[in-house]
Amino acid sequence: MTRLILRRLALLIPTLLGLSVLLFLWVRALPGGPATALLGERATPEAVERINQLYGFDRPLPQQYVTWLGQLLQGNFGVSTRTGRPVLDEFWARFPATVELSLVALVVAVGIGIPLGYLAARHQGRLVDHAAVFTSLLGVTIPVFFLAFLLKWLFAVQLGWFPSTGRQDAAMIATHPTRFYVLDGLLTREWDASWDALVHLVLPALALGTIPLAIIARITRASVIDVQHADYVRTARAKGLSPAHVRSRVILHNAMLPVSTTIGLQVGLLLSGAVLTETVFAFPGIGKFLADAVFNLDYAVLQGFILLIAVVYALVNLAVDVSYGLIDPRTRTR
Amino acid sequence: MRTRWQIVAGGLVVGLALTACAASDREAGGSTAGGESGAGRDTFIFAASGDPSSLDPAFASDGESFRVARQIFEGLVGVEPGTADPAPLLAESWDVSDDGLEYTFHLKDDVTFQDGTDFDGDAVCFNFDRWNNFTGVLQSESLSYYWQKVNGGFASSDVASLNGTGKYESCEAPDATTAVIHLQSPLPELVSALSLPAFSMQSPTALEKYDADGVTGDGEAPVLPEYATSHPTGTGPYTFESWSPGEEVVLSAYDGYWGEQGQVRRIVFPIISDATARRQALQAGDIDGYDLVGPADVVALEEAGFQIVDREPFNVLYLGMNQANPDLADLKVRQAIAHAIDKEALVAQTLPEGTEVASNFVPPAVAGWNADVATYDYDPDKARALLAEAGKSDLTIDFNYPTNVSRPYMPTPEQVFTAITADLEAVGITVNPVPDPWNPEYLDKIQGGPQHGLHLLGWTGDYNDTYNFIGVFFGGTSNEWGFDNPELFTAINDARYVADVDAQREAYEAANAAILDFLPGVPLAHPVPSLAFKADVHGYPASPVQDEVYNVITLGD
Numbered sequence: 001m002t003r004l005i006l007r008r009l010a011l012l013i014p015t016l017l018g019l020s021v022l023l024f025l026w027v028r029a030l031p032g033g034p035a036t037a038l039l040g041e042r043a044t045p046e047a048v049e050r051i052n053q054l055y056g057f058d059r060p061l062p063q064q065y066v067t068w069l070g071q072l073l074q075g076n077f078g079v080s081t082r083t084g085r086p087v088l089d090e091f092w093a094r095f096p097a098t099v100e101l102s103l104v105a106l107v108v109a110v111g112i113g114i115p116l117g118y119l120a121a122r123h124q125g126r127l128v129d130h131a132a133v134f135t136s137l138l139g140v141t142i143p144v145f146f147l148a149f150l151l152k153w154l155f156a157v158q159l160g161w162f163p164s165t166g167r168q169d170a171a172m173i174a175t176h177p178t179r180f181y182v183l184d185g186l187l188t189r190e191w192d193a194s195w196d197a198l199v200h201l202v203l204p205a206l207a208l209g210t211i212p213l214a215i216i217a218r219i220t221r222a223s224v225i226d227v228q229h230a231d232y233v234r235t236a237r238a239k240g241l242s243p244a245h246v247r248s249r250v251i252l253h254n255a256m257l258p259v260s261t262t263i264g265l266q267v268g269l270l271l272s273g274a275v276l277t278e279t280v281f282a283f284p285g286i287g288k289f290l291a292d293a294v295f296n297l298d299y300a301v302l303q304g305f306i307l308l309i310a311v312v313y314a315l316v317n318l319a320v321d322v323s324y325g326l327i328d329p330r331t332r333t334r
Numbered sequence: 335m336r337t338r339w340q341i342v343a344g345g346l347v348v349g350l351a352l353t354a355c356a357a358s359d360r361e362a363g364g365s366t367a368g369g370e371s372g373a374g375r376d377t378f379i380f381a382a383s384g385d386p387s388s389l390d391p392a393f394a395s396d397g398e399s400f401r402v403a404r405q406i407f408e409g410l411v412g413v414e415p416g417t418a419d420p421a422p423l424l425a426e427s428w429d430v431s432d433d434g435l436e437y438t439f440h441l442k443d444d445v446t447f448q449d450g451t452d453f454d455g456d457a458v459c460f461n462f463d464r465w466n467n468f469t470g471v472l473q474s475e476s477l478s479y480y481w482q483k484v485n486g487g488f489a490s491s492d493v494a495s496l497n498g499t500g501k502y503e504s505c506e507a508p509d510a511t512t513a514v515i516h517l518q519s520p521l522p523e524l525v526s527a528l529s530l531p532a533f534s535m536q537s538p539t540a541l542e543k544y545d546a547d548g549v550t551g552d553g554e555a556p557v558l559p560e561y562a563t564s565h566p567t568g569t570g571p572y573t574f575e576s577w578s579p580g581e582e583v584v585l586s587a588y589d590g591y592w593g594e595q596g597q598v599r600r601i602v603f604p605i606i607s608d609a610t611a612r613r614q615a616l617q618a619g620d621i622d623g624y625d626l627v628g629p630a631d632v633v634a635l636e637e638a639g640f641q642i643v644d645r646e647p648f649n650v651l652y653l654g655m656n657q658a659n660p661d662l663a664d665l666k667v668r669q670a671i672a673h674a675i676d677k678e679a680l681v682a683q684t685l686p687e688g689t690e691v692a693s694n695f696v697p698p699a700v701a702g703w704n705a706d707v708a709t710y711d712y713d714p715d716k717a718r719a720l721l722a723e724a725g726k727s728d729l730t731i732d733f734n735y736p737t738n739v740s741r742p743y744m745p746t747p748e749q750v751f752t753a754i755t756a757d758l759e760a761v762g763i764t765v766n767p768v769p770d771p772w773n774p775e776y777l778d779k780i781q782g783g784p785q786h787g788l789h790l791l792g793w794t795g796d797y798n799d800t801y802n803f804i805g806v807f808f809g810g811t812s813n814e815w816g817f818d819n820p821e822l823f824t825a826i827n828d829a830r831y832v833a834d835v836d837a838q839r840e841a842y843e844a845a846n847a848a849i850l851d852f853l854p855g856v857p858l859a860h861p862v863p864s865l866a867f868k869a870d871v872h873g874y875p876a877s878p879v880q881d882e883v884y885n886v887i888t889l890g891d
């Protein structure tokens with residue numbers, strides 16, 4: 001087990017190095033160049049030259065890269081040109097928002113996906129099954145962006161049931177010790193703040209959770225159908241266990257393993273989907289900040305955020321794999 | 335077994351509806367700021383289209399920075415409400431010497447900055463000296479743009495054109511309520527220019543304490559100092575509370591404010607960059623109002639019970655005719671094009687209601703606007719005749735226009751392009767469309783080189799000064815216009831420094847007439863910028879130069 005973790009961590013280093021080279025080159029290839037990004041449209045050639053000298057943008061690329069990497073290794077991700085604050089601070093300030101949104105989206109996906117898949121499997125070939133299969137097909141094919149717009153238009157703009165932007169009603173004054181707004185409200189006993197944060201999460205979480213929901217429903221359905229016909233289920237029935245007992249203990253229990261693997265794999269989807277969802281709902285997490293950075297040519301943020309997201313993604317996947325190893329002996333790699 | 339499926343589906347719907355019912359309570363007021371249950375609303379939520387670039391207005395030149403700065407800061411000079419004319423603010427009055435070199439400002443007494451520092455003559459001089467002594471990175475246009483444009487230079491600079499070339503000489507404070515500014519040569523626009531947020535009075539104590547001029551860099555980017563990111567300190571009715579970049583800026587009432595504090599005790603600027611998202615946020619009840627309403631949304635919002643508030647236009651939209659193109663270098667061709675365009679129809683079809691047709695390159699609200707310039711009325715026959723005279727009856731011309739952009743002076747460039755093209759084709763001109771994305775391609779093409787023909791562009795003015803329009807366009811040779819007319823350049827640049835106000839106005843009127851005779855482009859319109867608000871927002875102080883401070887707003891029925 002320990003060896004598995006160590007090996008995976010060792011693998012992470014070349015991956016991140018490769019990614020950092022790609023990121024560095026991509027950012028340098030963006031139109032306008034770093035100096036123009038800093039000085040704006042009206043920059044004079046002399047001013048651009050001054051900035052290039054000052055910040056070393058005129059040095060050879062390899063030298064610039066090594067300097068940047070050296071800074072990274074010391075934990076210095078540079079400073080956002082847009083806000084003048086350290087990239088790392090900007091990341092941690094927004095990370096809780098994205099985690100909160102992803103968790104709620106995951107709850108939506110699991111909470112609806114599993115029952116849906118299970119129902120479909122139990123009524124294989126009937127109307128319910130067709131409806132569920134069609135729904136999950138739709139869920140996978142519909143672009144997150146479009147769905148987010150649709151939800152916003154219908155439930156926020158037309159019906160006015162939910163807010164269309166942000167994490168909290170702007171008129172509300174609440175304290176945020178942890179930056180997880182729902183939790184903050186519970187900790188500080190500002191119940192209405194907690195509720196308000198939850199209400200703000202509903203639409204973005206639905207938009208973000210739809211694809212994982214569809215995938216989880218499909219895997220659950222396939223897995224339950226698979227298990228239903230397994231020998232040990234027949235054996236259990238033959239032993240005279242009650243149908244209800246067979247359903248809940250034997251079938252569900254065994255069908256859930258591949259499903260839990262799938263759930264682990266959704267984390268990456270949630271992180272990438274967050275960029276689009278957060279942008280549509282002006283939800284101030286790392287995804288929106290990253291999208292804004294593209295727009296503002298905020299080089300340090302682009303490089304730093306994508307690297308940090310990659311690290312988070314890799315660590316979450318590692319954690320997921322390790323926990324499976326603990327749950328199911330069969331998944332342990334030799 | 336179908337029942338279970340129905341239970342799941344039904345549960346979902348009920349759940350959504352329940353949260354929705356509870357959610358709609360939030361529009362009934364929710365928790366009011368300050369915890370006064372049952373009190374009226376005192377938080378004003380206005381959507382910004384982007385982050386401020388700097389909370390220190392001396393380093394800003396963009397509308398979103400100024401929007402925030404107007405609440406926190408005040409300058410020596412304000413503007414008359416609803417106009418662009420200078421009015422007393424922190425200076426109750428001023429005297430200008432006959433030679434135009436000495437400005438004596440009589441300051442308001444008993445004014446304090448938000449950190450408790452007294453506002454007095456020394457504070458005024460501190461600010462002026464600070465601007466004039468910017469060095470290094472601080473002299474880049476993206477930071478101290480307005481001091482450079484208005485003053486013309488700095489005390490010292492590595493750049494020859496900025497080194498000691500400014501109008502400003504020195505400042506003295508003979509007593510607490512007087513500040514005297516000495517100039518090296520006249521700058522008649524100074525008083526008008528001082529109404530810009532960039533020249534706000536800032537607390538000397540806070541500027542020093544938070545290292546306001548310490549713009550540094552650590553190898554990756556210039557970093558704004560702490561003052562400009564978290565400690566802006568002025569004399570205005572609202573004091574800075576927090577800024578979460580990409581999320582919101584929050585301000586709260588300054589209890590030591592010298593004037594009327596008003597009902598609004600807290601201002602939140604949620605940052606919503608997408609125009610459609612801003613409209614939807616208003617419709618969903620998330621915000622009280624937003625700026626730069628698209629012309630297409632005005633009617634729909636009004637029908638849904640929202641208020642539309644128009645600003646008096648302080649801008650101009652024009653059709654540029656680049657004379658680097660030999661066809662356009664012919665005055666007869668330019669006149670033909672001007673006569674071919676039906677401006678009235680253009681405004682009616684493509685621009686917001688209330689938009690005025692333009693005759694000058696400055697809006698009527700500006701002092702140098704001239705009612706008697708050549709107007710080139712719509713006359714297709716005359717246009718054809720002029721083209722025939724010039725021997726250009728089969729003219730083919732490139733027409734550059736920007737895509738996917740909406741500026742206050744140009745909300746719908748594609749539509750304007752289409753309307754003008756139809757007019758030109760009607761008199762026998764063949765138009766070759768050249769669309770480009772606004773930034774950076776379009777601007778680069780127009781301002782960075784000679785490769786363009788007809789083009790659409792415009793300008794929103796900063797303060798009541800003709801030079802601020804025509805000086806920007808025609809103060810010297812440029813890629814955009816492609817002509818060299820020393821006589822015209824001189825007329826415009828000389829007018830800028832005429833010390834006598836009446837004489838200066840006449841000089842500008844003459845310059846405007848000369849421009850329209852020479853016809854480097856066709857002024858098209860002064861589009862009306864609109865704001866939208868919830869029905870219960872009253873008294874929004876719409877201003878042509880966006881001098882809009884929220885302490886005069888009332889909320890609730």
